[in-house]
Amino acid sequence: MEIIELIQANILTPVVLFFILGMVAARIKSDLKIPDAISEFLPIYLLAAIGLHGGLEMRKTGFESMLIPMLTAIALSLVMTLNHYQILRKLGKFNVFDSYALASTYGAVGAVTFSVGLSFLKNRGIESEGYITAILAVLEPLAFILAIFLTNMAVAKQVRAKKQAFTKNTGKEVSIDDSLDTLEVGQTKTKLFQVLRESITGKAIVILIGSIVIGYVIGKEGFIPIKLLFEDLFAGAIVIFLIEMGIIAGQRLDDVRKVGAFLIGFALVIPTVNGIVGVLVASYLGLSVGGAVMFGLLLASASFIAAPAVLRAAIPQAKPSLYITSALGITFPYNIIILLPIMLTVSSLVHNPGTIDLFNYLGYNLQ
Numbered sequence: 001m002e003i004i005e006l007i008q009a010n011i012l013t014p015v016v017l018f019f020i021l022g023m024v025a026a027r028i029k030s031d032l033k034i035p036d037a038i039s040e041f042l043p044i045y046l047l048a049a050i051g052l053h054g055g056l057e058m059r060k061t062g063f064e065s066m067l068i069p070m071l072t073a074i075a076l077s078l079v080m081t082l083n084h085y086q087i088l089r090k091l092g093k094f095n096v097f098d099s100y101a102l103a104s105t106y107g108a109v110g111a112v113t114f115s116v117g118l119s120f121l122k123n124r125g126i127e128s129e130g131y132i133t134a135i136l137a138v139l140e141p142l143a144f145i146l147a148i149f150l151t152n153m154a155v156a157k158q159v160r161a162k163k164q165a166f167t168k169n170t171g172k173e174v175s176i177d178d179s180l181d182t183l184e185v186g187q188t189k190t191k192l193f194q195v196l197r198e199s200i201t202g203k204a205i206v207i208l209i210g211s212i213v214i215g216y217v218i219g220k221e222g223f224i225p226i227k228l229l230f231e232d233l234f235a236g237a238i239v240i241f242l243i244e245m246g247i248i249a250g251q252r253l254d255d256v257r258k259v260g261a262f263l264i265g266f267a268l269v270i271p272t273v274n275g276i277v278g279v280l281v282a283s284y285l286g287l288s289v290g291g292a293v294m295f296g297l298l299l300a301s302a303s304f305i306a307a308p309a310v311l312r313a314a315i316p317q318a319k320p321s322l323y324i325t326s327a328l329g330i331t332f333p334y335n336i337i338i339l340l341p342i343m344l345t346v347s348s349l350v351h352n353p354g355t356i357d358l359f360n361y362l363g364y365n366l367q
Contacts, residue, residue, distance in 0.1 A: 022246020055215020057130020081107030101318030107143030275300030
């Protein structure tokens with residue numbers, strides 16, 4: 001019952017209510033719209049605020065404290081991305097390109113989801129290790145690079161097979177490069193260096209890493225003059241941004257039934273499993289209650305901002321309707337409304353196995 005009440009309490013928070021408002025506005029076809037200038041500004045602001053706090057925490061705790069959690073997160077992200085592909089390819093019967101695109105979308109991290117997670121914990125007076133922001137920055141491009149590398153290998157394998165078949169049937173030799181045109185494979189190879197460069201020079205990664213460095217350099221004293229902007233106004237900025245996310249998610253609801261029952265189940269079950277595994281692993285590594293939740297959220301979230309930009313160019317054969325709709329229309333609402341309370345419950349019980357009343361631990365008074 002406690003977890004149900006916690007979910008109900010979470011629904012009544014401003015962040016979730018404004019997200020629902022955006023969805024309702026989209027469904028009733030309201031002309032509510034966040035101005036483009038604000039829509040472009042808010043993600044940059046949120047990433048800058050997250051990065052600054054991450055840098056401050058890293059300066060306080062030192063690099064050595066984040067080394068093992070970061071390496072663990074990298075290993076888990078790679079394993080989970082490969083696991084996603086196997087599930088989608090063998091059980092879901094998706095083609096190679098859609099499987100890798102979806103696998104990397106759910107192997108990458110969602111910076112917006114991360115922002116909501118921080119707000120979720122702050123509303124409950126729970127702190128988390130700030131260096132997890134640095135893990136966010138590292139994981140952002142990792143799953144994409146892995147998926148694109150494996151996609152290129154799959155393309156090359158198909159090209160070689162068609163080349164051998166062509167040579168066997170015609171007796172003519174054809175190079176692999178020529179075979180792309182001659183055999184009309186209809187697939188293009190992406191240079192990993194180009195993908196890596198675009199990933200790490202994208203505005204999200206640049207502002208996040210840059211803010212981490214700045215936060216580390218200026219320290220607590222240097223942060224004081226900008227505290228009002230990057231700390232006190234953080235929750236308000238998330239609320240406004242969640243209105244837009246709600247509008248976009250609401251517009252995607254019609255597409256949800258088109259992605260199929262298997263993908264809907266995948267978009268709900270995989271984040272749950274990944275998130276709980278992340279919470280348990282982080283707790284074992286010694287992270288706090290809040291830190292374990294944020295660590296789990298990194299593994300549970302799906303990218304719906306970076307993913308379209310990278311995958312449309314890198315794996316153009318994949319259908320954007322699948323990975324955008326599942327990540328934004330299904331997983332994102334589920335994560336911020338239901339999964340966050342579940343992970344907090346798990347983390348609280350792991351850290352405090354003798355806790356009888358979780359809400360007393362959280363500071364709630366729901367009686």
